[in-house]
Each structure stands twice: as structure tokens, then as C-alpha cells.
Amino acid sequence: MAELLHVDALGAEGAYRTRRRTDLTGVSGEKIGEISLVSPLYVRRTIAAMRAARVPSAADRITMLDEAADLYLTGTVGGLDPDRYAHLVSIASGVPLPVVRGSMAGVADSLRALRHTSGLAMPTGAVADWDDPRTENGSAVWTRKGDVFAVHASGNTPGVHGLWPEALALGYKVAVRPSNREPFTAFRLISALRRAGFGDDVVALLPCDYVTADVIIAEADYSMVYGGQDVVEKYAANPRVLPQGPGRSKVLVTKDVDWRDKVDLIADAVSHLGGTACVCTTSVLVEGDPAPLAEALAARLSRIPSLAAEDPSAVLTVQPREQAAKVDEYLHRVAEGTRAWLGGDTVVDELPGGGAVLRPAVHEVRTSGASQLNVELPFPCVWVGPWAPEDGIAPLKGSLVVTAMTEDRRLIGELLREPSITNVYLGDTPTTLMLPGVPHDGYLGEFLMRTKAVIR
Incomplete structure (x- = not known):
């Protein structure tokens, strides 16, 4: 400046x-x-x-x-x-x-x-x-x-x-x-x-x-x-x-929905806002084998270029080199035992003018109960894991947003009744969608206001 x-x-x-x-x-x-x-x-x-x-x-x-x-x-x-x-x-x-x-x-x-x-x-x-x-x-x-x-x-x-x-x-x-x-x-x-x-x-x-x-x-x-x-x-x-x-926002794809039609939508929800927002998708659970979806997400996210933050075409977040190295070190520590489809070596891509891009990471977890599914990092990092009907909604608890790609009305009802799930989006609605008038974490007025009886 x-x-x-x-x-x-x-x-x-x-x-x-x-x-x-x-x-x-x-x-x-x-x-x-x-x-x-x-x-x-x-x-x-x-x-x-x-x-x-x-x-x-x-x-x-x-x-x-x-x-x-x-x-x-x-x-x-x-x-x-x-x-x-x-x-x-x-x-x-x-x-x-x-x-x-x-x-x-x-x-x-x-x-x-x-x-x-x-x-x-x-x-x-x-x-x-x-x-x-x-x-x-x-x-x-x-x-x-x-x-x-x-x-x-x-x-x-x-x-x-x-x-x-x-x-x-x-x-x-x-x-x-x-x-x-x-x-x-x-x-x-x-x-x-x-x-x-x-x-x-x-x-x-x-x-x-x-x-x-x-x-x-x-x-x-x-x-x-x-x-x-x-x-x-x-x-x-x-x-x-x-x-x-943290939002720990998640996507669930059941077997009655073809995930191959949703890869771009999910990848955009992972990388939207540079992957820094609480509504960005951090975990994806899929009924069946998660490997093909993880591989497809990795291929899609790997195409995002590394650019300086002020570049008009930039998508990814930039951090000071020391901070980016700390994030990378933490990722390697928490990802132990997972299969890295993207970002396994490093997510740090240093820029010639200073700073470093935090590149996307995709890791496959073994079970729907894996602890990594609730790890949120300040860049496009997504954990992909298996889900089965007998798992129920337990793996989705504690989420700001759950996008449920499913036709199962009973499952949708359970998600709505779960107190620790703040918002439930259905179908092709990304976790990152925010609209004026639609509550983010409840209405702020619910927290700040009350009713008081008045009789004249």
C-alpha cells in the first residue's frame, strides 16, 4: 500500500x-x-x-x-x-x-x-x-x-x-x-x-x-x-x-440418489468462500463405498488454481507461510489412519510474492463414526466416509447445516427433530446457501427479544 x-x-x-x-x-x-x-x-x-x-x-x-x-x-x-x-x-x-x-x-x-x-x-x-x-x-x-x-x-x-x-x-x-x-x-x-x-x-x-x-x-x-x-x-x-x-456442515447421500450428478455441487460447497465459512461442507457421508465419490471430489478440487488472494480469479484462501505450515502440520496429525485422495503430501503452495495458498484436501475415513468427520479446518478440506441406514443420524449430529440428498422421508424427519442439527437442506441445496430472512443459527431476534404482556 x-x-x-x-x-x-x-x-x-x-x-x-x-x-x-x-x-x-x-x-x-x-x-x-x-x-x-x-x-x-x-x-x-x-x-x-x-x-x-x-x-x-x-x-x-x-x-x-x-x-x-x-x-x-x-x-x-x-x-x-x-x-x-x-x-x-x-x-x-x-x-x-x-x-x-x-x-x-x-x-x-x-x-x-x-x-x-x-x-x-x-x-x-x-x-x-x-x-x-x-x-x-x-x-x-x-x-x-x-x-x-x-x-x-x-x-x-x-x-x-x-x-x-x-x-x-x-x-x-x-x-x-x-x-x-x-x-x-x-x-x-x-x-x-x-x-x-x-x-x-x-x-x-x-x-x-x-x-x-x-x-x-x-x-x-x-x-x-x-x-x-x-x-x-x-x-x-x-x-x-x-x-x-465451528459449523461442521455435512452432506449425506443415500443410495436412492446418484452422487455422480452431485460432484460439482458438493465440490463448490467445499471450496465456496475459500473454505473458511462455518457453512462450508467439511464432511460427506455416502451410502455404500465412499472411495469413488472421494476420488471424483479430489479430481474436481485439484483443478482449482493457486493464485494470490487479490487476483480477480482467486478461489483459494492465502495465509502467511508460517500459519499455512501450522495448518498443514495439524492436518497431517488429525488425518492419521485415513486415505488421502488429495493433499496427502502437503496443502501448502507458496506464492512468489509471499504467503502461501492452502490447497484443497480430500481424505477418506473408514467408518461413519470416525472422529475426523467433525474436524473443521480454515480451507477446503473434506472428509468422505461410508454411511448405512443402521447408522441413523448419529454421524450427522452437531452440525450447523446438513444437506440431505435423499428421498427417505423418515430420515428427513429424524434430522429435523435432532436438536444438535441447526439447519436441514434437501436435495440440490448446498450447505453454503444463505438467504436474507432464512435463519442462520436461529433468528437473532430469538436471542435478543422477548414477549411482554400489555393490557390497556
């Missing part, structure tokens, strides 16, 4: 450049900027100011979200036009440039859709306002459970920022702790929201270290936290925190 960029905190009194800052680097190791790190005291003061802030009307919030969508997608925000912003995200995070651009459009679409989708979680017996005529004789009213919602965002793709603005639509004040690897999306989106009319004390950006991050959660009423299995376990007993952990 020609000049270093500074990502400032965005607190209740505007932008704040702290004395304590940390470097922002690209995947090739070059310094591209600095990010301010706020203190616990700054967090407490900011969230206290947010609690006292006036909440805009519901109609105004929707209008401002629409305007922010346009600013985020097409405007010059924080000195960055859309092209420079997308390029910056790509070289900082290693996310392929086409994925960044697609995620940008997805975030904007999510914001625009909130005028229709933000109320979908509201029970049919409830009303949105206390002065609705139905409260004269008694009715449930849809109300917030708190005032301040905190988000610990990841840097996987810009798409993770398409979910939390629903809290603004519902009338919450929102404090975001961005990824210190890719803070540009959070900064751009929050800056756009402020330019659209949301007050500095309504939506805030609070970059910080891990210790201060815990303070944000302690001060907020409710929080959403992205991370690995360790994050899920850390907050499992805290009802005020909604963890967004």
Missing part, C-alpha cells in the same frame, strides 16, 4: 486514535497499517454512554439501514472507495477477492432486507408496539431484553457482518470488537451506519486485546462471539452470550 492506514476506535464521542496500537500486516508479511487498541476504562465509558443514548424510531432505523447499505457497498468511506477497500481486505485476510466482493454484496442485501426480515422472529400472537389496538384487550408485545449488544467479530469473510445489524433494527445499541487481522469491514460498515444517521453513541467500534474483549462482554447485556471450539466451551454456560463456533 502507498500509505499506511490507521483504523481508529469509534467511540461515543467520535473517532479515537489511541497511543497503544498494533500493526496490521498482509498475508505476505508487509505492514499495511495500524489499529488502535482501547483500554477497559474506555470500554466502560463508551458502553455507559451507549446505555444513555436515545434509540431512533423503528421507521428511522430502517431508513438509515437502507442508506448505510448503499454507502457500504458503493461509497467512499474512511477514505477508501469500494475497490481499494476490497483489495485491502483480501491482502490482509487472504480471502479471495471474488469472495470479498460477493460478501460485500451479501452484507448490503442483508441490511436492505431488514425492513422485511427483522420481525420474522416475532411470535404471531405478539405485536410490535404497545399502542397497537390489540393491546386494548391484552396482547403480547415484542420487546428487547436489554439495551446494549456486543459482537466479537471474526475476520473469515466480510459476510460475518451481515448478521449483527439486525440488532440495530430491533432497537439495540451495538458495540463491535473487530478482528485485529481484518478490521476494515467493521470500520467501514460502522462508519457507513454513522453517516446514515445512527449516533456515535448507538453503534461503536472497540478494537482491543483479549483481556479488554472480556470487559466488553461483561459490560454488555447480550453478546455474540465468533471463534473455535474453545470459544463455544468458554461461553456454553453463559445465557447472555451467543457463540458462533
Whole structure:
């Protein structure tokens, strides 16, 4: 980059450049900027100011979200036009440039859709306002459970920022702790929201270290936290925190469906979004011999070229060489005892300009109970294994998405009844499909809102 960029905190009194800052680097190791790190005291003061802030009307919030969508997608925000912003995200995070651009459009679409989708979680017996005529004789009213919602965002793709603005639509004040690897999306989106009319004390950006991050959660009423299995376990007993952990999304193909017609669909679901998202397919179970399907997937995925993340044709994720080597080492450790159809030697492909592409991996496991079927890695890595009707749905438990390619209605019913399976897609619907209004991990409103009886 020609000049270093500074990502400032965005607190209740505007932008704040702290004395304590940390470097922002690209995947090739070059310094591209600095990010301010706020203190616990700054967090407490900011969230206290947010609690006292006036909440805009519901109609105004929707209008401002629409305007922010346009600013985020097409405007010059924080000195960055859309092209420079997308390029910056790509070289900082290693996310392929086409994925960044697609995620940008997805975030904007999510914001625009909130005028229709933000109320979908509201029970049919409830009303949105206390002065609705139905409260004269008694009715449930849809109300917030708190005032301040905190988000610990990841840097996987810009798409993770398409979910939390629903809290603004519902009338919450929102404090975001961005990824210190890719803070540009959070900064751009929050800056756009402020330019659209949301007050500095309504939506805030609070970059910080891990210790201060815990303070944000302690001060907020409710929080959403992205991370690995360790994050899920850390907050499992805290009802005020909604963890967004590994997806372990899976595909099941039963014998009444010809898997040969599904290879491209499955391969695309493995590699979509660079293989980094929780909805990417990480395991495929097939009734019968899994080897032919594994071989076909390996052949399809092996054709994806290794390109720099900022290349307009890039598909695969790029990481710093040291980080890519660690991922490769871990893969070899957990894959012990499996048959490697792709990536058995190494998944690291170093780029001349710095950084390394994480190439796809396909491994065949011996049984439907293999532990590898629940291993999720941050690149296109898929485990393929056998399934039989007597295995039931046990191998599919603990999945964010299960795509069931089957005509077995009884099996579909069992998948829907299983509490640990969040979403069930049927037929040719890839695990990666995300649509505005269709819940990702339930509706966010289910977590943030409640009904309260009102009788006038």
C-alpha cells in the first residue's frame, strides 16, 4: 500500500486514535497499517454512554439501514472507495477477492432486507408496539431484553457482518470488537451506519486485546462471539452470550440418489468462500463405498488454481507461510489412519510474492463414526466416509447445516427433530446457501427479544 492506514476506535464521542496500537500486516508479511487498541476504562465509558443514548424510531432505523447499505457497498468511506477497500481486505485476510466482493454484496442485501426480515422472529400472537389496538384487550408485545449488544467479530469473510445489524433494527445499541487481522469491514460498515444517521453513541467500534474483549462482554447485556471450539466451551454456560463456533456442515447421500450428478455441487460447497465459512461442507457421508465419490471430489478440487488472494480469479484462501505450515502440520496429525485422495503430501503452495495458498484436501475415513468427520479446518478440506441406514443420524449430529440428498422421508424427519442439527437442506441445496430472512443459527431476534404482556 502507498500509505499506511490507521483504523481508529469509534467511540461515543467520535473517532479515537489511541497511543497503544498494533500493526496490521498482509498475508505476505508487509505492514499495511495500524489499529488502535482501547483500554477497559474506555470500554466502560463508551458502553455507559451507549446505555444513555436515545434509540431512533423503528421507521428511522430502517431508513438509515437502507442508506448505510448503499454507502457500504458503493461509497467512499474512511477514505477508501469500494475497490481499494476490497483489495485491502483480501491482502490482509487472504480471502479471495471474488469472495470479498460477493460478501460485500451479501452484507448490503442483508441490511436492505431488514425492513422485511427483522420481525420474522416475532411470535404471531405478539405485536410490535404497545399502542397497537390489540393491546386494548391484552396482547403480547415484542420487546428487547436489554439495551446494549456486543459482537466479537471474526475476520473469515466480510459476510460475518451481515448478521449483527439486525440488532440495530430491533432497537439495540451495538458495540463491535473487530478482528485485529481484518478490521476494515467493521470500520467501514460502522462508519457507513454513522453517516446514515445512527449516533456515535448507538453503534461503536472497540478494537482491543483479549483481556479488554472480556470487559466488553461483561459490560454488555447480550453478546455474540465468533471463534473455535474453545470459544463455544468458554461461553456454553453463559445465557447472555451467543457463540458462533465451528459449523461442521455435512452432506449425506443415500443410495436412492446418484452422487455422480452431485460432484460439482458438493465440490463448490467445499471450496465456496475459500473454505473458511462455518457453512462450508467439511464432511460427506455416502451410502455404500465412499472411495469413488472421494476420488471424483479430489479430481474436481485439484483443478482449482493457486493464485494470490487479490487476483480477480482467486478461489483459494492465502495465509502467511508460517500459519499455512501450522495448518498443514495439524492436518497431517488429525488425518492419521485415513486415505488421502488429495493433499496427502502437503496443502501448502507458496506464492512468489509471499504467503502461501492452502490447497484443497480430500481424505477418506473408514467408518461413519470416525472422529475426523467433525474436524473443521480454515480451507477446503473434506472428509468422505461410508454411511448405512443402521447408522441413523448419529454421524450427522452437531452440525450447523446438513444437506440431505435423499428421498427417505423418515430420515428427513429424524434430522429435523435432532436438536444438535441447526439447519436441514434437501436435495440440490448446498450447505453454503444463505438467504436474507432464512435463519442462520436461529433468528437473532430469538436471542435478543422477548414477549411482554400489555393490557390497556
